[in-house]
Amino acid sequence: MSTFPVRVARRVAGIRPLALAGLLPLAAASGAVDLALGVPPDAPPAPAVDGAVLALRGGRNQYTPAAGLDELRAQIAAELARTRGASVDPQRHVTVTSGSAEGVLAALLAVTDPGDEVLMVEPFFEIYPGAVALCGAVPRYVPLTPGSWRLDPAVLRRAVTTRTRAVLLNTPHNPTGRVFGRAEVEAVRAVCAEYGLVCITDETYDSFVFDGDGPLSPWDLPDGRPRTVLVGSLSKSLRISGWRLGYCVAEEELTHGLRRAHEHLTLGAATPLQHGAAAGLAQLRGVDAAALHNRLVRRRDQLASGLARLGFGVTVPEGGWFLLADTAPLRWSSSRLAERLVREAGVLTAPGTAFFDDPTDGERWLRVCLVRDEETTAVALDRIGGFLRSAGHRSGSVTA
Numbered sequence: 001m002s003t004f005p006v007r008v009a010r011r012v013a014g015i016r017p018l019a020l021a022g023l024l025p026l027a028a029a030s031g032a033v034d035l036a037l038g039v040p041p042d043a044p045p046a047p048a049v050d051g052a053v054l055a056l057r058g059g060r061n062q063y064t065p066a067a068g069l070d071e072l073r074a075q076i077a078a079e080l081a082r083t084r085g086a087s088v089d090p091q092r093h094v095t096v097t098s099g100s101a102e103g104v105l106a107a108l109l110a111v112t113d114p115g116d117e118v119l120m121v122e123p124f125f126e127i128y129p130g131a132v133a134l135c136g137a138v139p140r141y142v143p144l145t146p147g148s149w150r151l152d153p154a155v156l157r158r159a160v161t162t163r164t165r166a167v168l169l170n171t172p173h174n175p176t177g178r179v180f181g182r183a184e185v186e187a188v189r190a191v192c193a194e195y196g197l198v199c200i201t202d203e204t205y206d207s208f209v210f211d212g213d214g215p216l217s218p219w220d221l222p223d224g225r226p227r228t229v230l231v232g233s234l235s236k237s238l239r240i241s242g243w244r245l246g247y248c249v250a251e252e253e254l255t256h257g258l259r260r261a262h263e264h265l266t267l268g269a270a271t272p273l274q275h276g277a278a279a280g281l282a283q284l285r286g287v288d289a290a291a292l293h294n295r296l297v298r299r300r301d302q303l304a305s306g307l308a309r310l311g312f313g314v315t316v317p318e319g320g321w322f323l324l325a326d327t328a329p330l331r332w333s334s335s336r337l338a339e340r341l342v343r344e345a346g347v348l349t350a351p352g353t354a355f356f357d358d359p360t361d362g363e364r365w366l367r368v369c370l371v372r373d374e375e376t377t378a379v380a381l382d383r384i385g386g387f388l389r390s391a392g393h394r395s396g397s398v399t400a
Helices: 024-030 046-057 070-084 099-111 128-134 153-158 182-195 252-265 271-284 289-309 334-345 374-390
Strands: 094-097 117-122 138-143 164-170 198-202 228-233 246-249 322-326 365-369
Touching (some): 099 252, 117 128, 128 164, 138 153, 164 182, 182 198
Parallel strands (some): 117 164, 198 228
Antiparallel strands (some): 228 246
16 A cells, blocks of 8 residues: 555645635625625526527537537627627637636646746736646736726836746726726737737626726737737626636637647537527627616616725726725725625625735735625625624725
8 A cells, every 4th residue: 555645736736725715605604695706697698598408408419619619609709890890700710618717728828838927917816826827837916006906017017037928918807897098908019019928818897898988908909919819708798607608819820729728628618508608699789788888887886985985995997897995994904804794794705815916915905796786785885884883984985
């Protein structure tokens, strides 16, 4: 019998567990109102569900091409043409993935080797460092300006080394709600062109921009496409987060590499769900986008103003589904506040420690989801307010 212990690989052992893992059991036990997770507030479009059921019952349950169902790739290309005026060949440029998380990982695997460096803005979506580590690459963090969450081109440029191979961008940004402007995005494109880098841009929330015309992507800029992998998601726009369907869009050379990685990660996304998503995207073009936009703006403003009245520092999000509230005016650490809120107030929030390389840098930030319906948000704000009043805290103001 062997005396050697089982060893977990260093690249896995070094990945931090997701921050909400310890709070979710408490939330379930207390029936807490969820202001933490990016769970869609509404049911999926009926055509998406019907299309998936018809596929299941019609025997379409076996493999599709690894790159994705032709019909779904065509719908994704049509949606990009409609919303961005982008000319995309669904056969040569679009790859369907098992969620945007797999899309990011496939793109990283396609463009980095072990020991290469990947630049990412900080705060970051918490799965990114782990995805980089799984590739054997090394993350290098580019801190945004706290509060305004602006990307300083000089800070980005200083982070480049001889080992840098990619920039991982996320806009609209999770967790801050920033939609990076033209100067910021052009700076990313310029750095990538100058140093021969690839930009992997996660645009999961591209359908949710509250101010302005929409997100600007490096993909949209002149000469940006050859060095860009655009990663998208159907989880939020079709309200099907549990279906795990995303996509990558890239020129042929990059597509060739990321498809090879994708084939060895999952072989392909679920066939019946791809049929459903194709039907859902076709229906999406008939939705009243203005009504949806106005509803989400009301929900954002309700949450932002409510948190400000309770004493949090608030920068109003420009897009996405989240707001990063400042707990410093209340003299609370976010990890302690998140634990107390779920235990004593019945409200689940995400501590900011999950979104920074050094968790202490996140102790003044609390992430909350802004797309809950008005009644749910009102209940959550009332509970948070009751808890803070019991602790003797005071109100504050919104920072535009």
